[in-house]
Amino acid sequence: MLRLYDAPLSTNAIKVRFLLAEMGVAWQRVPTPMGSQRAPGDTGLSPFGFVPVLDDDGFVLTESNTILRYLADREGRDDLYPRDPRGRARVDERMDAFVFSVRSALSPVEQGHRAGAVPPAAAAALADALEGFDRLLAGNGTATGAFSIADCCIAGRMAFVRELPVDLARWPRLDRLITEMTGRATFQAALR
Ligand SMILES: N[C@@H](CCC(=O)N[C@@H](CS)C(=O)NCC(=O)O)C(=O)O
Known part of the structure; x- marks a missing residue:
């Protein structure tokens, strides 16, 4: 199961959730605090302390645009991210x-x-x-x-x-x- 470390109002996470919804892929949210809600020193999986972060069965990926590219390729969706x-x-x-x-x-x-x-x-x-x-x-x-x-x-x-x-x-x-x-x-x- 794909796990997405995200927060509802994160626009970079909305990008990823939009693509997941378009592709109809099942995923699980790991609620992750942003900014002032974060405990000092708590950077989570991202070295920058950012969301979103994708965890695909232990393969951890940061950067929302990289995640979009990875997910489209993973699902073989050449219509969404062409191969040519x-x-x-x-x-x-x-x-x-x-x-x-x-x-x-x-x-x-x-x-x-x-x-x-x-x-x-x-x-x-x-x-x-x-x-x-x-x-x-x-x-x-x-x-x-x-x-x-x-x-x-x-x-x-x-x-x-x-x-x-x-x-x-x-x-x-x-x-x-x-x-x-x-x-x-x-x-x-x-x-x-
Ligand atoms: N380049 C990163 C930027 C991610 C980013 O800026 N995420 C924001 C939320 S949209 C964040 O986590 N900010 C840190 C914070 O508010 O603590 C990406 O595209 O994924």
């Missing part, structure tokens, strides 16, 4: 662009919002990142043109983006992707 080099590179391209351009710009906005005010420079950096990222996306509500692990990555990490002072209507492809992904029953199941 070009198809696979397209999925990786969108996941990497999300991590290196969007995710790094998103965190300061989330932190500012939690603290009561988003610094204008952080808002501008995120807008710049989203401007480019939107151009990379297929316009049909998915990242690459067909549902893939890239959509789990993007929609999962952005699960709560509509709670931020970010006008997603400016980036229609991303807006549509988030609307379509969060509307899936499997995504809603992954929020729990």
Whole structure:
């Protein structure tokens, strides 16, 4: 049985739960405290003290995007993570662009919002990142043109983006992707 060390509100864990729900794979949650709920020195299975962490019969894996890739391969789901080099590179391209351009710009906005005010420079950096990222996306509500692990990555990490002072209507492809992904029953199941 797959065991997932996670926390309900962890967006990086939501990505993984979304994919597990899409694939209909059985798994077991190991509730793992995040941040202030963690005891000092308690880093769990992740060397950084992060969730999610996957334990597949003793094979322990960290990093949510690595976990997405591993799970799709484990289940032989070439439709979600293609084997052919070009198809696979397209999925990786969108996941990497999300991590290196969007995710790094998103965190300061989330932190500012939690603290009561988003610094204008952080808002501008995120807008710049989203401007480019939107151009990379297929316009049909998915990242690459067909549902893939890239959509789990993007929609999962952005699960709560509509709670931020970010006008997603400016980036229609991303807006549509988030609307379509969060509307899936499997995504809603992954929020729990
Ligand atoms: N690069 C890691 C980042 C994981 C991460 O940042 N997880 C957050 C929750 S979404 C966390 O565990 N933060 C530590 C904490 O809040 O104690 C991944 O993609 O899995």
